[in-house]
Amino acid sequence: MTEPKTLFDKIWDSHVVQSIEQGPDILYIDQHYIHEVTSPQAFNGLKERGIPVFRPEKTLATADHNVPTVNQDKPIREELSRKQVEKLAENCRNYGIELFGLNHPKNGIVHVIGPELGYTRPGMTIVCGDSHTSTHGAFGTVAFGIGTSEVEMVLATQCVLQPKPKKMRITINGKLQKGVTSKDIIMYVISQISTGGATGYFVEYTGPVISDLTMEGRMTICNMSIEMGARGGMIAPDETTFRYLKELPSFPESFDWNSLILNWKDLKSDQDAQFDRELEFNGDHIKPMITFGTNPGMGIAIDDSIPTTDDISSEDSVSFLKSLDYMGFVPGMKLLGHPVDYVFLGSCTNGRIEDIKTFAQLVKGKKKASNITALLVPGSKAVEKQVIDEGLDRILNEAGFELRQPGCSSCLAMNEDKIPEGKYAVSTTNRNFEGRQGPGARTLLASPLTAAAAAITGKITDPREFID
Amino acid sequence: MAKEKFNILQSTCVPLPFENVDTDQIIPARFLSATSREGFGENLFRDWRYDKTGNRNMEFVLNDPRFGGKILVAGKNFGSGSSREHAVWAIYDYGFRTVISSFFADIFKNNALNNGLLPVVVPEKFLNNLLFIIQKDPGSQIRIDLEKQSIVILPDGEPFIFEINPYKKECMLKGLDDIDYLLSKKDMINSFETGKKS
Numbered sequence: 001m002t003e004p005k006t007l008f009d010k011i012w013d014s015h016v017v018q019s020i021e022q023g024p025d026i027l028y029i030d031q032h033y034i035h036e037v038t039s040p041q042a043f044n045g046l047k048e049r050g051i052p053v054f055r056p057e058k059t060l061a062t063a064d065h066n067v068p069t070v071n072q073d074k075p076i077r078e079e080l081s082r083k084q085v086e087k088l089a090e091n092c093r094n095y096g097i098e099l100f101g102l103n104h105p106k107n108g109i110v111h112v113i114g115p116e117l118g119y120t121r122p123g124m125t126i127v128c129g130d131s132h133t134s135t136h137g138a139f140g141t142v143a144f145g146i147g148t149s150e151v152e153m154v155l156a157t158q159c160v161l162q163p164k165p166k167k168m169r170i171t172i173n174g175k176l177q178k179g180v181t182s183k184d185i186i187m188y189v190i191s192q193i194s195t196g197g198a199t200g201y202f203v204e205y206t207g208p209v210i211s212d213l214t215m216e217g218r219m220t221i222c223n224m225s226i227e228m229g230a231r232g233g234m235i236a237p238d239e240t241t242f243r244y245l246k247e248l249p250s251f252p253e254s255f256d257w258n259s260l261i262l263n264w265k266d267l268k269s270d271q272d273a274q275f276d277r278e279l280e281f282n283g284d285h286i287k288p289m290i291t292f293g294t295n296p297g298m299g300i301a302i303d304d305s306i307p308t309t310d311d312i313s314s315e316d317s318v319s320f321l322k323s324l325d326y327m328g329f330v331p332g333m334k335l336l337g338h339p340v341d342y343v344f345l346g347s348c349t350n351g352r353i354e355d356i357k358t359f360a361q362l363v364k365g366k367k368k369a370s371n372i373t374a375l376l377v378p379g380s381k382a383v384e385k386q387v388i389d390e391g392l393d394r395i396l397n398e399a400g401f402e403l404r405q406p407g408c409s410s411c412l413a414m415n416e417d418k419i420p421e422g423k424y425a426v427s428t429t430n431r432n433f434e435g436r437q438g439p440g441a442r443t444l445l446a447s448p449l450t451a452a453a454a455a456i457t458g459k460i461t462d463p464r465e466f467i468d
Numbered sequence: 469m470a471k472e473k474f475n476i477l478q479s480t481c482v483p484l485p486f487e488n489v490d491t492d493q494i495i496p497a498r499f500l501s502a503t504s505r506e507g508f509g510e511n512l513f514r515d516w517r518y519d520k521t522g523n524r525n526m527e528f529v530l531n532d533p534r535f536g537g538k539i540l541v542a543g544k545n546f547g548s549g550s551s552r553e554h555a556v557w558a559i560y561d562y563g564f565r566t567v568i569s570s571f572f573a574d575i576f577k578n579n580a581l582n583n584g585l586l587p588v589v590v591p592e593k594f595l596n597n598l599l600f601i602i603q604k605d606p607g608s609q610i611r612i613d614l615e616k617q618s619i620v621i622l623p624d625g626e627p628f629i630f631e632i633n634p635y636k637k638e639c640m641l642k643g644l645d646d647i648d649y650l651l652s653k654k655d656m657i658n659s660f661e662t663g664k665k666s
Contacts, residue, residue, distance in 0.1 A: 017660045018653065023635025026653060028660055038552070040503035045647070066501060080501035087503045131551040131575060147553035147579040149646065157650040159657055163633065195488075196545055199574055229548070231574060295488065295548075319487050412497040421520075433492040433549060435515055 004270035007236050008167050008202050011142045011267075015125045017159055024161040030124040032059040032154045033110045034097075036066055036088040037414070038129025042152035043091040053095040055158045060119055061092050061099040064109045066414050069377050069404035072102055081415060095155075108380020108406045111135040111348035115219065116382055118251045122237040122264050127160055132348050132430065134225040137234035138218035139241055140267045142202070144232040165231040166276040168201035169269075172209035174283035179464035181358070182217035183350060183428065183447035185209065186224040187289035189281060191299040199229035201277065204269060209283035210235055215244040216354045223349045224430050227296040236268040288463050290335060291432050291445040293323040298432075300335070302450065302462050308332040326434055327442050328422070335444075335460045342425035343374045343455040344437075345448055347411040350428035351379030353386050355448040356403075360392045362452035362466050368400035369458030375417055376401055377409040401455070413438050426454040472584050473643035477565055478611045478622075480537035482529055483602045487543035491576065494547065494555040508554055509561030530562075534606040538565045541598055545569075547576025556583045566612055568619070570595045581636040582646060588612065588619055588630050597621075614641055 005013070017026040034042075039061070046053065053059065066081035076082035085102060092099040100106040106117060111132055114120045120136045126143035127133060129151040136143035150160050172185060190197070203225050205218075213221070218235045225233025242264070245251055287301035300306065308331040312320045324330060345351070345359050356378060368374060376396065378384040384406055387393050393403050410417040411429040413436070419425045421440030428451050432443035444460070453461040499511040516528045524531045540559065546569040547555060556579045559567065566586040580587045590598070601608050601621060609622045614637060620627040639646065650657075 017657055020635050023633065026650065026657075028657070037500050041505050044504060049647070049651075051651070078501075084501050084503060129551065129553075131549070145551035145575060147551055147556075147575065147582060149553060149579070149582040153647050153650055156647055157654065157657055158661075159650055159653075161646050161650065195548055196571065196573070229573060295490070412492075414497050414500065431492075431549065433490045435496060436492050439496075439515060439520065 004272040004274070006167050006269040006273040006275060007140060007204060007267060008142060008234065009273070011123055011125065012164060015142070020161075024163045026159050027125060027162050028159050029127050029154050030058065031114070031119055031126045032158075033114055033126070033128035033130075033133070034059055034061045034088075034151060035110050035128070035130065036063045036084045038148050039091065039151055040084065040087050041148050042129070042155055043095065045152040046095070046155055049156070051156055053097060053155045056096040057098075058158060059097050059155065060114065061088060061097050061101075062107055062110050062113055063088055063101050064406070065408045065412070067102050067407040068415050069375070069407045069409045069417055072405045078415065105381050108378075108382065109348045109351060109408055111219070111223065112351060112379030112383065112406075115139065115215070116248065116380060118245065118248045121245070122241060122267050127154060131226045132223050134230070134232045135219050135223040135348055137222040137225065137232050138215060140234060140237035142232060142234065145226065165202045166200055168198055168203045168230070168277045168279065169275040170203055170205050171278070171280045172205065172207040172283050173280060174209060174285070176209055176212070176283050176286065179288055179449060179467050180286050181288075181447040181449055182213050182220040184286055184289045185283070186221045187291070187296070187299045187445065188286045190224065190228045190297045191289070192281070193228055193279070193297075195227060195295050195297040196229045197297075198225070201230050203230045203233040204275070205233060205235050207283075211238065211240075214354060215240060216352045219352070220349055224296065227430060237264055288447060288450050290426075290450060290460065291443070292327065292329055292335060293320070294326055294432055294434050295323075296431060296445060298323060299445065302460070303334075303336055305332055305334050306330070336462060338460045339424065340372065340426050340444070340454045340459055341423040342419050343372055343451050344377070344410045344419075344425055344427040344429065345451055346375070346377030346379065346409055347429040348379065348408070349430045350448050351377060351383065351406075353383050355428065356383065356387055356392060358448045359452040360395045362449060362463065363399040363401065363456055364395050366399055366456050368455055371458045372455050374401050374455050375404060375410055377404045377417075378406050380406050410437050412436055413441070419443070426451045426460070474565065474584060474586055474614055474640045476611070476613050477538060477586075478609055479539050480535070480607060480609055481539040481541050481568075481598070481602045482535045482537055482564075483599050484529060484540060484542045485599050485603075488545045488548060489542055490549035491547060491552050491555045492549055495552065495558045500552060500554055505557050506561065508558035509563065512558040512562045535602075538563060539610055539612075540564045540567045541595070541602060542567060542569045544571040544592065544595070546572050547580075548573040551575045551579070553579045553583065556580050556585050560585050568595065568598065581633070581640070584640065584643075586612070586614065586640065590619065590628055590630060594628055
């Protein structure tokens with residue numbers, strides 16, 4: 001009788017080429033994604049060693065971090081950005097790697113295009129030189145971020161050296177209330193366990209609240225697993241997953257579903273499988289969230305008050321106060337009604353069609369507040385096209401919003417889409433570190449619904465006011 | 469390609485008594501647009517070292533002439549955030565060969581070990597004591613012996629034995645590269661692929 005195994009174990013163990021004695025595992029990688037920022041030095045390494053890419057067909061490339069989100073048909077103005085994007089194109093050409101570069105109809109943010117093009121499939125091991133690679137875990141994969149040296153490893157041998165992490169299961173029971181989204185779920189969990197709370201663990205999310213989520217909702221959850229220190233996050237594939245994949249335009253017609261679905265249906269944790277740590281949360285208790293500080297764990301329910309120093313341990317109080325000082329907030333204050341300057345809708349966390357639909361539905365028939373500068377950035381060309389095909393761009397335009405072109409944009413502001421110093425930005429992204437969206441920028445992480453509400457009122461607003 | 473071997477390091481330290489230093493502070497995203505591994509040391513802790521007009525912020529430790537050395541001593545939870553290996557390259561390129569803290573984010577720790585930068589985890593008490601001693605006497609020296617896994621505050625401190633993954637320790641001692649190791653396993657990888665297809 002074989003020991004019960006978790007889904008994570010099943011995928012990890014079946015991909016181990018060798019376990020090094022007292023060392024890491026050699027893990028075979030099914031799908032490798034690369035982008036322009038973390039790949040150049042990896043290719044330089046291959047060149048210096050005089051070796052080719054081992055399995056070029058298993059690497060997919062895109063340009064997303066550095067690209068402008070307007071006038072993409074014109075040459076990139078910023079010299080270093082342009083050079084990086086050109087370098088990626090040159091490397092892909094030289095090494096025979098498929099690239100969906102700037103202006104290609106399949107271009108977009110790496111963690112948006114992989115799933116929507118059907119490259120990400122249940123049971124795979126997936127890596128990318130980007131910490132939000134955990135996004136792909138939504139399909140029941142072992143997906144995690146790696147450094148550039150590891151990118152070079154994968155290009156050279158299709159394997160990566162990794163110690164096997166511990167396993168954590170997070171169960172969300174109950175039911176999501178109105179106005180509460182998958183973004184709020186993960187922000188709530190991180191606020192409860194902190195940014196180091198899952199360090200050393202690979203997380204599996206389960207529970208009725210999770211099963212009820214769409215694939216895009218699941219991607220948002222898995223995406224932010226890294227923000228609580230987890231190595232990765234995954235959700236077992238089910239009917240929702242299979243239906244999503246079947247309906248993808250790029251999924252091959254000749255795919256033999258009968259044989260594979262049988263295999264894929266085995267992709268779940270066994271009944272009595274043991275996790276190293278288990279946590280449970282009640283979905284009923286989750287409200288729309290917003291961050292007030294400078295790490296993703298410093299979040300509160302939108303109608304709540306910022307903690308006071310009484311609520312904080314003495315060892316954390318120095319960094320807590322420093323954080324609030326940067327944000328221009330004080331302990332104990334309420335955030336509702338606080339003026340906002342920018343709203344950013346986009347990123348690998350919330351830049352998909354459902355996110356844009358949610359935003360459009362709330363702003364429909366209303367007008368953007370005059371004090372708000374809004375950046376709406378679709379996650380990919382395919383998302384952009386769907387927004388236009390479904391007439392959502394007209395709804396957005398009438399409300400005073402303009403859709404830009406795909407890219408990582410203001411999430412980390414490597415391109416010109418920077419939030420100015422001291423300005424408050426309600427952002428559907430994943431990190432609110434000091435200066436991330438621009439030197440001195442003040443990021444307030446939130447869901448697309450909450451971002452839409454702020455865009456209309458010009459201040460931090462409870463999105464539930466807009467829902468009947 | 470082989471890297472510098474790491475065996476014994478004896479040096480003064482640079483204290484960075486801040487907690488939760490994330491990768492956006494270590495190397496801001498706007499400096500990631502380089503295509504080689506060199507030159508990142510220039511921009512290490514950029515927004516703390518220089519003010520908005522580009523002048524040196526004399527209050528920041530890297531601009532304080534009293535402190536120098538190859539060892540960086542940082543508050544807990546160092547290196548959280550992005551997987552950008554550039555953070556490690558920046559620290560290494562600047563001249564550091566070891567970072568000491570009571571807690572490192574996973575990806576950062578991995579990246580450091582892959583690049584010849586030794587992350588040493590010590591208990592909070594040891595860390596606080598170390599920070600106190602360095603700030604009191606900037607000339608204080610630390611001796612790290614990777615083979616013995618020991619770290620000691622000279623001249624007569626109690627050695628602390630730190631943890632390190634045995635495989636990584638071997639690689640650092642021998643100046644070995646992970647990729648050379650993997651390349652030597654090509655046959656095994658080929659067999660694995662063939663086995664999966666059947």
